[in-house]
Amino acid sequence: GENVEQHPSTLSVQEGDSAVIKCTYSDSASNYFPWYKQELGKRPQLIIDIRSNVGEKKDQRIAVTLNKTAKHFSLHITETQPEDSAVYFCAASLSWGKLQFGAGTQVVVTP
């Protein structure tokens, strides 16, 4: 089955700096890669996703890149703000929707 590795486990950044989280996956058939933000005690919130036919996608301060050959994808958050502090999960999926999550990254943005 699919295995997703995520690094780093914790990330501390100064407000205004950029944050980068990286994930690798094992199943070359995976074709959907969402990123979720989860605050304590709440549901995961989809922040951006990318499909395998696209190499990069951007939404305001958030971008995701995908390298299918190397089987890795990354989340980039620019101009970080304190409200970006949360746990971020990457995931990989085959088209029928079964998600395999990474271990998560605790992001702390300090003012």
Next chain:
Amino acid sequence: GAVVSQHPSWVICKSGTSVKIECRSLDFQATTMFWYRQFPKQSLMLMATSNEGSKATYEQGVEKDKFLINHASLTLSTLTVTSAHPEDSSFYICSAGGRSSYEQYFGPGTRLTVT
């Protein structure tokens, strides 16, 4: 947008009792629902995939006789934790498959504490 609800949002039960958690898709029909478990400071682990009108598919290591899943309609799936023990205490989250095969919509989760 697609809305998924869960009930209850939290529950405390005694060891040995059973607890039922409901997951509803409020404004769309979900042929597939997923059940996840999340322990503190850990990731979401898929427990089972639930398809309307058929038996659930459980992930390796998940006891199907302990975690009973029923998906009797296109808007409701239930997870029953039978003979709960303290190690079953966790955050249980459901998600529902959307119109696109890629989309999933998460419920708000149910915090289960077994004493």
